[in-house]
Amino acid sequence: MGVLVTAASRGVGFNVARELLKRNARVVLSSHNDENLQRAMEELAGFGEVCAVKADLRRSGGLENLLGRSWELLGGVDALVWNAPNVSCEPCLIHEASYQDWLESAKIHSVAPGYLTGLLVRRWLETGRKGVLVYLNSVSIKEPMSPLLLADTTRAGLIQLAKGLSRAYGREGIRAYSVLLGSFDTPGARENLKKVAGTRGEPFEKIWEREVLGRTPLHRTGRWNELGSLIAFLLSDQAEYMLGSTVVVDGAMTRAVFL
Amino acid sequence: MGVLVTAASRGVGFNVARELLKRNARVVLSSHNDENLQRAMEELAGFGEVCAVKADLRRSGGLENLLGRSWELLGGVDALVWNAPNVSCEPCLIHEASYQDWLESAKIHSVAPGYLTGLLVRRWLETGRKGVLVYLNSVSIKEPMSPLLLADTTRAGLIQLAKGLSRAYGREGIRAYSVLLGSFDTPGARENLKKVAGTRGEPFEKIWEREVLGRTPLHRTGRWNELGSLIAFLLSDQAEYMLGSTVVVDGAMTRAVFL
Amino acid sequence: MGVLVTAASRGVGFNVARELLKRNARVVLSSHNDENLQRAMEELAGFGEVCAVKADLRRSGGLENLLGRSWELLGGVDALVWNAPNVSCEPCLIHEASYQDWLESAKIHSVAPGYLTGLLVRRWLETGRKGVLVYLNSVSIKEPMSPLLLADTTRAGLIQLAKGLSRAYGREGIRAYSVLLGSFDTPGARENLKKVAGTRGEPFEKIWEREVLGRTPLHRTGRWNELGSLIAFLLSDQAEYMLGSTVVVDGAMTRAVFL
């Protein structure tokens, strides 16, 4: 199975790519950062068949080229695992955000996955292939947080996209899923919390303990193996009848029911 | 109370503006269409104190000017009733949408309300004023529809925006609400359905009967008086403790519970 | 308008009854506690036309008698505001609850409102009258809490009941709503928290500050006037098109969006 994983040079995307390689997927990594992409390729080379495509997700041409190159490299894309890069202003508060901040957030979190999805669906319809879309997202769209409000506002609708797509194109063998992540231990998560720690003058480890570990009864972050198994399950035929659904992997960090 | 209503030259925005005027609000209408704006002003002049500001919601400067002018005209804006214009490609299917379609949808449905909100919040914080935000939205974000999937994907996050804002700025007297509309009888709704009727070769009245009236047990569209009363209620102090909430006005058209 | 309010001898039910009387409704109070009912009658006598019916909501005959008597006293019931009494074991933990605890919780929170609703609907259908049902419920069904899990499990479905009823009987003029309450200052809420305070050896006022006031950005409990205005709005014709919906009045205490 040929899978395109976006924002895959580090953090969630990188780890998901590795887990899929371990489970015998062939993977194209994408990132806008050449250096990180190179390092990711080196680290993953031993795990299976992996390629890289440099891509700027904020540009029309970047998305079109990403799809074209991935299609060539994989001999047809069977699945997209959408992971978004961070919005550069975040963490930032609504009343401080500029128009450009909003536009960047919308491009990264709505326009890019939306348009890339459209390109893929068109290809799948033209070639008569089936395809799977997995949108990685954050449980913060369920319980929005002040410093992530631009991201939460712009990425929330991927839930609707996955459902709508599945209902519109399910009979053509195209299915989509949302996966909402709680806390996973990534460089980005640590950097964000370090900024918060700096602002508040509190030690990082104390905030990590209270606001990451302490929010889930399991008192730990999610494991890549867990996330990898879930995504592999969603990509498999076994999950066909779950099309359109949202799966939460957050260690019960969120207090709220999802219904 | 001075209220800014966007996309108010016809349809939902126009009718909401009239209902608020009837209930003694002072209103600024905005629209990008000079002619419609002029006609709306004439029709509403008898209902109370009303002004108009021409604004292109898809541009940074358009939003900044809209806020600045409205603030002047009203002597401070007490409330924003956000209503969005239609996205030009809609109804359109995902696999046919261009990058520009997605970008337009994101600008109209996320970036514009997000940035305008930020401008308003900043003003309210600077001047120590209280303020209310009401985001008009569609129940189709609950039950997304194929031909509206760009809109549904990009406007869904206004729910998160209203909640996050209320939690972040509630102590400063700033509160926000989402109102999800079912079927109201607007020129836009009729035009959309006429396109569908044309495509299917079915008479418009039959589709209106089945897919609009027939979907609610009340067998009617919503009344402007009903929507006006609800919004007036949300703008009033009586609704302060409801801050952050979502209110559905759809004649029970949606099958699903909202929890 | 003739309104039956259950569990109305004190707390939420009592205060809602008073607010409705102030707004010119004629009200029947019910409670299983004679003494409290008598006191409530005395306190409310000055506010308008009020009667009382003693009723054990956990018994079939108690519900039938309540409806019959209320119908007589009011000359037909126009609306039911369902409020539930506390379950006697609560606060209690799942692994400590007996079969009787579960049965009591189910009787109070599901069977009683369900059967009473059925009796009312039958009467309304027989007499060709319209009718409104408002189910008062708690936001803890959104964010369930360990010591209230019996209640939350058994009362959660009132959301489905309101939606299903509205869709099934809406064309007959029967409409239902759910209202989810956050923190209101009632004797019951204070008693529960005092138990918690006792268990933890922490002063009551400190817990009240942190776990009641501190959880909402408004830093206050809801006002009866706010709740009364909302319920009066839902009972009015203005809210007809909102049938089946859920309204949240919690001071944005819940972190989660309701969609």
Next chain:
Amino acid sequence: MGVLVTAASRGVGFNVARELLKRNARVVLSSHNDENLQRAMEELAGFGEVCAVKADLRRSGGLENLLGRSWELLGGVDALVWNAPNVSCEPCLIHEASYQDWLESAKIHSVAPGYLTGLLVRRWLETGRKGVLVYLNSVSIKEPMSPLLLADTTRAGLIQLAKGLSRAYGREGIRAYSVLLGSFDTPGARENLKKVAGTRGEPFEKIWEREVLGRTPLHRTGRWNELGSLIAFLLSDQAEYMLGSTVVVDGAMTRAVFL
């Protein structure tokens, strides 16, 4: 792994039991119907280690005995897959339901799973064992249907139970999940639809086509293999971080997003 499956003599429970046996679980089947239970045992004997316990889920003693016997037979219960039998009055309408109908529905759908859960949790806490709870439920709690309103009202809260339990007992290694099923081809589903067909004087196959197959883009019912794989996944360690979550397996039959 020793798993107790309730209402397992036919339909969903039976098929789930078989799928778990195929995946090497040891299974206790329960049912109140001796004859069906005997037949199920015979059909499943070839698939692995399976036992049966006759149990009346509507009685305290029935539940206690079920747990005690299952614990003995399995040498400790590792997991419960809760499946509910049908409520005898259904399909039935609210205004026709008796008190006994409501009570039966509440006993089967709330009291039985609630109390059985409590008994299990207590055992797990006493013995220091981990445990998993999977509540099978229906997507009709998302989009409630008139003839199933008693069931939907009383079983909806299992979502809250799964979440609340996971947050309360997660650190003790106890985790719970909800699985919402769309259309699966069971004798019960066919019987219900035959009743509807009889009432309407429409051929069964036509209704099955339109209201079962026609409601999902896949135009088919769910496969037992799909459901079995999902439940096996949830029971495995791989799903630990998903504790408290709700998984939907409905072929995108529901129009609504789950958030």
